Amino acid sequence: MLHCFLLRHLRYSTPKPLSSFRRSHSLYPLTIREIFEQKPLNQSVNLTGYLLNIRKQKTHYFLDLFDGSLTNNQKHLQVVAPLNAHPSLPHLTYGCSVNIQGKLIPSDHPKQEYEFIAEQIKLINSCDASNYPFKPKSNETLVTLRQDEHLRLRSKLSQAIFRLRSQLMYSIHEYFQEQRFIQIQTPCLTRNDCEGGGETFRIQPYKSRTTGKDKEYFDTQVYLTVSGQLHLETAANGFGRVYTLNPTFRADKNFSRFHLAEFWMLEVEVAGLTQLDKLLDIYVHLLRTVAGQVHKKCSEEYKHLLTHNIQPKYLEQLLNQTEFPRITYQQAVEYLRKSADFHQFSDNDDFTRAHEHYLCETVMNNQAFFIINYPKKLKPFYMLVNEDESTVANFDFIFPSIGELSGGSLREHRYEQFKLCLDELDITRDLQWYLDLRRFGGLPTGGFGLGIERFLMALTGIDNVRDVILFPRYYRHCDA
Numbered sequence: 001m002l003h004c005f006l007l008r009h010l011r012y013s014t015p016k017p018l019s020s021f022r023r024s025h026s027l028y029p030l031t032i033r034e035i036f037e038q039k040p041l042n043q044s045v046n047l048t049g050y051l052l053n054i055r056k057q058k059t060h061y062f063l064d065l066f067d068g069s070l071t072n073n074q075k076h077l078q079v080v081a082p083l084n085a086h087p088s089l090p091h092l093t094y095g096c097s098v099n100i101q102g103k104l105i106p107s108d109h110p111k112q113e114y115e116f117i118a119e120q121i122k123l124i125n126s127c128d129a130s131n132y133p134f135k136p137k138s139n140e141t142l143v144t145l146r147q148d149e150h151l152r153l154r155s156k157l158s159q160a161i162f163r164l165r166s167q168l169m170y171s172i173h174e175y176f177q178e179q180r181f182i183q184i185q186t187p188c189l190t191r192n193d194c195e196g197g198g199e200t201f202r203i204q205p206y207k208s209r210t211t212g213k214d215k216e217y218f219d220t221q222v223y224l225t226v227s228g229q230l231h232l233e234t235a236a237n238g239f240g241r242v243y244t245l246n247p248t249f250r251a252d253k254n255f256s257r258f259h260l261a262e263f264w265m266l267e268v269e270v271a272g273l274t275q276l277d278k279l280l281d282i283y284v285h286l287l288r289t290v291a292g293q294v295h296k297k298c299s300e301e302y303k304h305l306l307t308h309n310i311q312p313k314y315l316e317q318l319l320n321q322t323e324f325p326r327i328t329y330q331q332a333v334e335y336l337r338k339s340a341d342f343h344q345f346s347d348n349d350d351f352t353r354a355h356e357h358y359l360c361e362t363v364m365n366n367q368a369f370f371i372i373n374y375p376k377k378l379k380p381f382y383m384l385v386n387e388d389e390s391t392v393a394n395f396d397f398i399f400p401s402i403g404e405l406s407g408g409s410l411r412e413h414r415y416e417q418f419k420l421c422l423d424e425l426d427i428t429r430d431l432q433w434y435l436d437l438r439r440f441g442g443l444p445t446g447g448f449g450l451g452i453e454r455f456l457m458a459l460t461g462i463d464n465v466r467d468v469i470l471f472p473r474y475y476r477h478c479d480a
């Protein structure tokens with residue numbers, strides 16, 4: 001009985017299909033994009049947006065309405081307001097928000113198929129036009145937009161960038177769905193500094209204004225995560241193929257155009273991997289597929305960026321290459337030592353950005369490449385130690401004009417070795433849960449992290465991370 005009732009109920013609660021115009025019209029406030037796509041001729045509809053231009057002519061006002069729904073080739077909707085119906089619109093200024101009721105009708109104008117005739121125009125909020133950073137026809141640049149993070153999505157340039165970012169996120173999820181990965185949400189609060197680099201933000205007690213009492217995070221030291229990797233490995237031991245796409249935090253006092261204190265990182269972990277080459281193949285396949293999708297889906301955004309002279313000089317490599325050169329740390333050191341600037345490079349030193357740039361630009365001729373098998377002592381404790389006992393099975397991927405785009409490794413899955421390593425570092429107690437993965441039959445896994453903002457730099461040719469994240473947090477900067 002109950003079963004029948006449920007079935008009947010389910011049937012009735014499924015929304016009935018409506019024509020696409022009616023469905024979107026009734027469920028969400030209508031957008032200009034939908035007006036262009038669905039052309040609801042002669043129906044009275046309501047639109048909300050900003051006015052970008054107001055021109056008074058003999059018989060009509062012409063208003064350019066913008067609501068952020070259009071891609072960049074279609075700019076805005078031109079609204080025609082006959083003077084006899086709207087004798088004066090003096091309260092409307094550039095940038096003000098309005099609600100317009102009107103109708104789309106076929107146009108007599110030879111250059112225009114349709115026009116939108118306003119029946120009623122309501123001012124929602126006026127705009128403090130003299131202080132508004134986006135003046136009519138102003139020439140916005142990435143630098144000027146950066147000064148108004150909270151308003152910059154009113155500009156077409158920022159819109160192009162953040163549409164592209166949204167597509168990137170979507171394409172990443174799509175890729176992993178297709179490859180049958182499970183998405184995991186790793187925690188932002190953690191007790192372990194996974195990278196061991198000491199760049200963690202510690203959660204500090206604070207005095208509550210209302211109670212005046214100190215508040216602790218349950219009497220333990222807790223940090224904002226620098227990487228979800230350790231937690232992701234536990235998930236790889238459960239599901240096999242997993243990924244996470246989360247914010248990560250690094251207390252890096254670096255003010256450079258490559259560094260953020262909060263950045264988004266895609267992290268991937270795959271069980272059953274025992275060869276570094278395989279991990280690199282997976283990484284390249286991901287980059288190629290996702291870059292290809294973004295390139296295909298965002299052609300309008302790319303065109304718009306080009307009008308601002310922003311072009312992805314090295315995107316071709318991501319789209320077309322199935323392989324990238326792979327050199328060992330030792331080979332990279334030899335290249336550096338042959339150069340005039342770096343001939344004194346010491347054994348077991350880490351590469352700086354200057355080293356990476358030299359290797360990429362001069363040695364590799366602006367070709368992206370991998371550096372593999374770093375000395376064990378330069379890298380975090382979790383990496384698989386190679387047979388030579390002195391290097392680890394890891395990679396850094398170096399991209400022209402950016403430097404390190406990603407890092408990854410096979411993980412040390414052998415219980416005895418790993419316990420010894422943790423004991424030596426005196427971190428066994430803190431990481432008992434992580435060691436347990438090996439204690440209870442852990443699988444060999446490998447994975448990598450890819451910083452979303454740097455990936456966006458590679459995809460767009462934009463040369464500052466602060467332009468590809470809406471609210472950048474970096475050294476001494478946390479504004480809006």
Ligand SMILES: NC(=O)C[C@H](N)C(=O)O
Pocket residue numbers: 194195226227228229267268407408409447448449450
């Ligand atoms: N998941 C990873 O391999 C990323 C690595 N832990 C990093 O933070 O660079």
